[in-house]
Amino acid sequence: MSTITNELQIYKGLEGIYADTTTLSNVNGKEGILTIRGYRLEEFADKASHEEVIYLLLYGKFPNKQQLKSFVEKISHLREIPEITINLLRAAASAKNHPMDALRMGVASLSIETGEIFGDVGRERNIEVGLRVIATLPTMLAAFWRFKEGKEAIHPRKDLSHAANFLYMLTGQEPSSARERALTTYLNTVGEHGLNASTFTGRVIVSTDSDLISAVTGSIGALKGPKHGGAPGPALDMIFEIQELGGIDQAEKYIRTKLDNKERIMGFGHRVYEVRDPRAYVLSHAAKDLFQDRQGFYEFVTAIEDKVIKLLEEYKPGRRIQTNVEFYTALVLHGVGLEPDIFSSIFAMARTSGWIAHDLEQLENNRLIRPRIKYTGDFDKKWVSVENR
Numbered sequence: 001m002s003t004i005t006n007e008l009q010i011y012k013g014l015e016g017i018y019a020d021t022t023t024l025s026n027v028n029g030k031e032g033i034l035t036i037r038g039y040r041l042e043e044f045a046d047k048a049s050h051e052e053v054i055y056l057l058l059y060g061k062f063p064n065k066q067q068l069k070s071f072v073e074k075i076s077h078l079r080e081i082p083e084i085t086i087n088l089l090r091a092a093a094s095a096k097n098h099p100m101d102a103l104r105m106g107v108a109s110l111s112i113e114t115g116e117i118f119g120d121v122g123r124e125r126n127i128e129v130g131l132r133v134i135a136t137l138p139t140m141l142a143a144f145w146r147f148k149e150g151k152e153a154i155h156p157r158k159d160l161s162h163a164a165n166f167l168y169m170l171t172g173q174e175p176s177s178a179r180e181r182a183l184t185t186y187l188n189t190v191g192e193h194g195l196n197a198s199t200f201t202g203r204v205i206v207s208t209d210s211d212l213i214s215a216v217t218g219s220i221g222a223l224k225g226p227k228h229g230g231a232p233g234p235a236l237d238m239i240f241e242i243q244e245l246g247g248i249d250q251a252e253k254y255i256r257t258k259l260d261n262k263e264r265i266m267g268f269g270h271r272v273y274e275v276r277d278p279r280a281y282v283l284s285h286a287a288k289d290l291f292q293d294r295q296g297f298y299e300f301v302t303a304i305e306d307k308v309i310k311l312l313e314e315y316k317p318g319r320r321i322q323t324n325v326e327f328y329t330a331l332v333l334h335g336v337g338l339e340p341d342i343f344s345s346i347f348a349m350a351r352t353s354g355w356i357a358h359d360l361e362q363l364e365n366n367r368l369i370r371p372r373i374k375y376t377g378d379f380d381k382k383w384v385s386v387e388n389r
């Protein structure tokens, strides 16, 4: 949305503004095509390991066998978290903090081991710090979650993949290959997505020659909000509430009530996509595979999706509000056995490599990000002492 104020064009929410160039991803909102480092998302999301995708994001190409082997080894050796972080997460759990707040504090605490660093320390050092963040974030999340449940944290394992190790640390059990694959597909699908709010936040932070840990900490803060990463929990609630009300016949009434109350339907609408989000396509297939044994459940969910789209068109004609990534995120993460309260933090876990790749790209050709804002207040007011106000 843009408005003109005294000859100045104001782009509220910076909508439609190109702030820089990138070789990381292209979000084609008109056709619903997401290209990551030259590959369409559908090309690799359900096939690659998450380590391969992290490598792709950081280094610009998929690794060969040898490169992948040493990369996997490297990440798996970086998974343990410092004692001070464990204590912090334990305190956050007893204070009943939100997992995103716990992660934000946990990541910030890594500065204890990096010491004083600034953004211009060089790509190699920044990659080292970035990999430490990528490798430890799942450990932090799993530890916090277990503390919250009154359990002890489980040490990471080096022999498991990024996704499998996370599920192992969370539950104490190695996941089935179907769950590992579904979580990996999810992580691959949402790892990178243009100049979204949290990525932009990180780029703004490193553009000041601050540091990567500050940038990821800020990005987590931006991702926490329901307009960005907090939608899948409520999307899943909607599915179960409709189910409890009696099934698909109750969907229309339920959705109408929400829209009549001016509520937003979570998992629908996007600032860039005018058609169905391509990530919803990948994740709906992953969900279909996961729910093979739960008869009719996947079909029930797709019927809800159809109803929502139809009603959004009726209530917001011409807006073309379509399914976004969060609707099927909810379903996949539920199928993996995760609870809604942890969903946005899993999103953070996935997006970390995208954030870091953007932060590195920003530093390669940095220019301080400093837009302007049009002042619309008064001028030339006179000072009046507090006694006379």
Ligand SMILES: CC(C)(COP(=O)(O)OP(=O)(O)OC[C@H]1O[C@@H](n2cnc3c(N)ncnc32)[C@H](O)[C@@H]1OP(=O)(O)O)[C@@H](O)C(=O)NCCC(=O)NCCS
Pocket (backbone or CB within 6 Å): 226, 227, 228, 229, 231, 263, 264, 265, 266, 267, 268, 269, 270, 271, 272, 316, 319, 321, 324, 325, 326
């Ligand atoms: C994601 C989102 C913030 C992007 O929207 P945006 O480009 O900023 O668009 P706006 O918030 O300006 O909304 C435009 C119009 O569509 C409506 N709209 C957008 N998404 C809607 C939704 N999910 N449910 C109901 N109405 C919606 C708004 O109410 C607004 O209507 P109005 O102009 O009559 O007031 C928005 O679609 C949303 O809130 N979706 C639900 C949350 C969600 O799923 N977030 C995850 C995003 S990946």
